[in-house]
Amino acid sequence: xxxxxxxxxxxxxxxxxxxxxxxxxxxxxxxxxxxxxxxxxxxxxxxxxxxxxxxxxxxxxxxxxxxxxxxxxxxxxxxxxxxxxxxxxxxxxxxxxxxxxxxxxxxxxxx
Amino acid sequence: xxxxxxxxxxxxxxxxxxxxxxxxxxxxxxxxxxxxxxxxxxxxxxxxxxxxxxxxxxxxxxxxxxxxxxxxxxxxxxxxxxxxxxxxxxxxxxxxxxxxxxxxxxxxxxxxxxx
Numbered sequence: 277x278x279x280x281x282x283x284x285x286x287x288x289x290x291x292x293x294x295x296x297x298x299x300x301x302x303x304x305x306x307x308x309x310x311x312x313x314x315x316x317x318x319x320x321x322x323x324x325x326x327x328x329x330x331x332x333x334x335x336x337x338x339x340x341x342x343x344x345x346x347x348x349x350x351x352x353x354x355x356x357x358x359x360x361x362x363x364x365x366x367x368x369x370x371x372x373x374x375x376x377x378x379x380x381x382x383x384x385x386x387x
Numbered sequence: 388x389x390x391x392x393x394x395x396x397x398x399x400x401x402x403x404x405x406x407x408x409x410x411x412x413x414x415x416x417x418x419x420x421x422x423x424x425x426x427x428x429x430x431x432x433x434x435x436x437x438x439x440x441x442x443x444x445x446x447x448x449x450x451x452x453x454x455x456x457x458x459x460x461x462x463x464x465x466x467x468x469x470x471x472x473x474x475x476x477x478x479x480x481x482x483x484x485x486x487x488x489x490x491x492x493x494x495x496x497x498x499x500x501x502x
Contacts, residue, residue: 371485371486377432
């Protein structure tokens, strides 16, 4: 059973399109982190959200943490080929730095 | 300020051999986590260590796997008598503390291939 469900699992779009990736759970998390991973490399942290309803923006990327802290979304505006990669959400609990990861969303942006 | 350093990057072992994976956390970080990743999948938590202590090993297989984080030197993930199913990418992450929202930074991983 996957504690964190990401959707879609695969996404192939054209350059310039917008997209949203979802991360859902029935469990409450104290924090939610989003990572991007390229082939052969480790995950690179994009953002951490800790407050229910929080919205953070990173250039063309917008991250939102659900009010109940059970879900999150990542929206990319005007996707570029450089956005191609595996996007991972990870939930954190208080009193431990241990993270529970979703299965990831593989994004391909075609020029 | 160097990031999380893992070595080796690639490791090939024959079935039955031992694999030792090393992780040096970021400077100032005393919390280390090991994760395993199969192709096209997310990361699965294995073990959480602080200096000289195992805090949470709920994700570690019961046999053949062990981890340590000594007072001096890197954290080691050790896999004895490797089998083909152990082939995966193993990632180490470190953080400054274990409070909610603390950021974890990952190394580049060790890709273990068992032949």
